[in-house]
């Protein structure tokens with residue numbers, strides 16, 4: 001029998017192809033029986049950053065070098081001191097079931113650090129550890145919302161916020177962030193969205209996909225509105241997973257630090273971004289009460305029992321070792337250098353306008369002029385209705401950039417599609433080496449004036465959606 005050995009090489013490098021330019025066979029779609037899936041199954045969205053992986057791979061198998069500006073994953077290795085701790089714990093055989101709420105040393109470390117940085121009291125009993133910062137998003141909606149209850153979330157925002165609303169039967173209420181307001185918002189923007197069905201209000205600073213950060217004053221203003229308009233059972237879900245990735249002297253502020261807000265706020269963080277450790281699958285939430293933490297612990301028991309204890313010990317070291325600050329500073333310096341180069345370069349391309357983000361590692365350029373010049377807006381209008389529903393002018397440009405110019409980006413619709421019509425933006429991750437970003441920038445520059453290439457691409461209609 002032929003066994004395929006999976007090594008780290010297999011995972012990162014495209015498999016060698018006997019004929020680089022041969023079309024790769026797409027798997028045949030199975031004919032499924034009717035009513036195989038529940039209705040609910042059709043109501044969940046996805047995260048396109050993961051979904052375009054196979055398309056990138058197809059191009060790589062054809063011999064292309066794709067510049068990957070699609071991924072929300074720091075391109076740095078896991079720091080030595082963290083990796084060593086994980087290995088040490090495996091050697092100590094910390095490889096069995098453990099506390100479903102998260103092992104105590106990690107929950108203590110989280111409680112200590114979140115309490116110190118937010119200047120609030122936190123006990124480890126209010127902390128729950130999850131496999132990443134993503135799972136508490138859906139679990140929170142599921143826990144606090146009955147069908148018809150409302151979830152307010154930033155748009156553009158992390159796609160999973162909107163993705164889960166339909167799945168849990170909640171009503172999505174996007175809070176649209178405007179470029180003119182630096183992709184932040186005020187209490188005045190939030191106030192009209194709060195109704196007596198509101199159960200969860202999601203905040204995300206520093207933000208994915210815009211890199212927007214909030215000032216202390218902004219958060220105090222938002223908190224005033226919440227206090228005035230939302231009853232105490234409404235939960236604020238404060239996704240602070242990018243808290244350490246800040247530039248230009250910005251400091252991280254949490255709404256939980258505003259007086260009266262800790263009692264309503266779920267503070268969420270994780271190791272994926274701060275420690276470049278997306279594969280560790282360790283995230284956490286600090287709940288307002290131990291009773292709420294107990295509910296989420298029970299969900300953990302039901303869904304996955306626990307998170308690998310050796311990774312949790314690694315996460316405790318990541319949080320508490322003084323060596324981590326040095327690594328984070330080095331990573332932020334690299335992101336800042338890339339950001340400055342890319343923002344200047346993008347703004348020099350006619351038809352593109354890009355703000356300088358204060359945090360995270362994404363750029364969110366307005367490509368309205370580029371869409372017009374290429375004819376993407378007209379091309380979009382001519383699409384068949386069904387394709388139009390799944391697309392936008394920025395989506396066409398995203399596909400054109402990928403298939404014709406080999407730069408992987410994400411379109412605006414990938415960050416909450418409800419009410420995104422007429423917004424022409426792309427998200428570019430700068431978690432890619434500076435030299436590759438320079439190549440990517442050049443490719444975007446030539447794509448921006450490749451009117452004939454775009455028209456041909458549309459006529460071929462091959463990779464439109």
Ligand SMILES: Cc1ncc(COP(=O)(O)O)c(C=O)c1O
Pocket residue numbers: 072131132133134135158204207208239241270271272273278282283
């Ligand atoms: C805003 C935001 N929240 C949560 C997550 C999930 O992170 P994790 O990999 O820890 O699940 C991400 C990842 O991209 C994110 O951007």
